[in-house]
Amino acid sequence: MKRWVPAFAGMTMILCSPVLADSNLPPSYWSNRQLPDARQEAQAQALMEQIRCLVCQGQSIADSDAELAGDMRDLVRRRIAAGEKPSAIRAWLIDRYGSWISYKPTAEPAAWPLWLAPIALLLAGAWLIRRRIRLKGR
Amino acid sequence: MANGTLRMTRAVRFAPLALLLLIIAALVWRLATPADTNVHSTLEGKAVPGFDLGEALPGKPALSSADLASGQPHLVNIFASWCVPCVTEVKVLEALRERGVRIDGIAVRDRPEDLAEFLALNGDPYERIGSDERSQVQISLGSSGVPESFVVDGKGVIRYQHIGAIEHSDVPMILAKLEQAR
Numbered sequence: 001m002k003r004w005v006p007a008f009a010g011m012t013m014i015l016c017s018p019v020l021a022d023s024n025l026p027p028s029y030w031s032n033r034q035l036p037d038a039r040q041e042a043q044a045q046a047l048m049e050q051i052r053c054l055v056c057q058g059q060s061i062a063d064s065d066a067e068l069a070g071d072m073r074d075l076v077r078r079r080i081a082a083g084e085k086p087s088a089i090r091a092w093l094i095d096r097y098g099s100w101i102s103y104k105p106t107a108e109p110a111a112w113p114l115w116l117a118p119i120a121l122l123l124a125g126a127w128l129i130r131r132r133i134r135l136k137g138r
Numbered sequence: 139m140a141n142g143t144l145r146m147t148r149a150v151r152f153a154p155l156a157l158l159l160l161i162i163a164a165l166v167w168r169l170a171t172p173a174d175t176n177v178h179s180t181l182e183g184k185a186v187p188g189f190d191l192g193e194a195l196p197g198k199p200a201l202s203s204a205d206l207a208s209g210q211p212h213l214v215n216i217f218a219s220w221c222v223p224c225v226t227e228v229k230v231l232e233a234l235r236e237r238g239v240r241i242d243g244i245a246v247r248d249r250p251e252d253l254a255e256f257l258a259l260n261g262d263p264y265e266r267i268g269s270d271e272r273s274q275v276q277i278s279l280g281s282s283g284v285p286e287s288f289v290v291d292g293k294g295v296i297r298y299q300h301i302g303a304i305e306h307s308d309v310p311m312i313l314a315k316l317e318q319a320r
Contacts, residue, residue: 023218023246023247024249024252025249025271028272028273054282054283055282057175067273068276068277068282068283071272071273071274071276071277072273072277075272075274075277093277095180095181096179096180096277096278097177097179097180097282098177098178098180101177
């Protein structure tokens with residue numbers, strides 16, 4: 001039984017590590033607070049849902065509870081409130097972290113297969129159907 | 139024609155198996171060589187974005203981007219008193235400081251009393267420390283966590299980004315990067 005104690009302690013430490021990795025400061029002012037202007041808040045929300053969290057990669061900063069995601073929401077809301085366009089804020093972030101930071105698909109050459117795949121699959125499907133119809137006709 | 143379709147279907151019949159093997163091979167390869175999940179700053183080779191941080195501790199000089207373009211290379215360390223790997227890293231930074239490296243700190247989401255305790259316990263290799271309470275300068279540098287370090291040359295251009303703690307084994311490499319930035 002005693003043998004399990006270190007293993008259990010180790011597991012608890014691993015499970016608790018996000019707690020240890022948080023600061024003692026409260027969340028930034030605009031990280032969990034909506035902007036008073038509903039139109040601006042909607043713009044900020046739409047952008048935050050398309051910006052990837054740096055800590056919980058795979059979540060958007062709108063979904064993530066990481067402190068850095070909170071600070072990024074604070075940054076987005078402050079800039080929107082100051083009148084900056086969402087596209088400019090997105091470009092500013094891409095300048096720093098690469099297109100990885102944005103969920104919005106780009107037209108970069110690396111993404112071409114993504115855009116071309118549906119067309120290629122449709123053409124392949126049409127070719128298969130045409131062959132079927134011809135074979136049945138014989 | 140009939141013969142042709144027969145041969146065709148035989149090849150098609152094995153296609154799913156071939157596809158499965160291909161997928162398994164891809165998965166095994168990815169497991170054997172895991173992808174780099176670090177997010178690298180795209181600012182290497184570009185000027186440090188302008189910033190002007192307030193003082194993190196009473197009596198300790200604050201940090202602005204103008205301080206970095208001093209003609210000498212700097213090591214800018216992004217750290218925090220609440221960051222566990224920073225405890226061991228700060229000792230390596232002390233060794234670098236003893237070898238003449240100018241080290242400036244950006245304390246992320248920190249409180250003066252916590253920072254004072256951290257530096258008293260672990261040593262203080264920093265010439266200047268700026269307080270980045272909302273991680274805004276960290277984000278503007280393209281950094282995604284603590285600790286991270288940037289080698290900045292005398293003109294204020296970022297030459298190298300180090301993700302994670304600087305270990306003792308990294309010291310020669312960091313010194314070489316600073317020498318190149320001279």
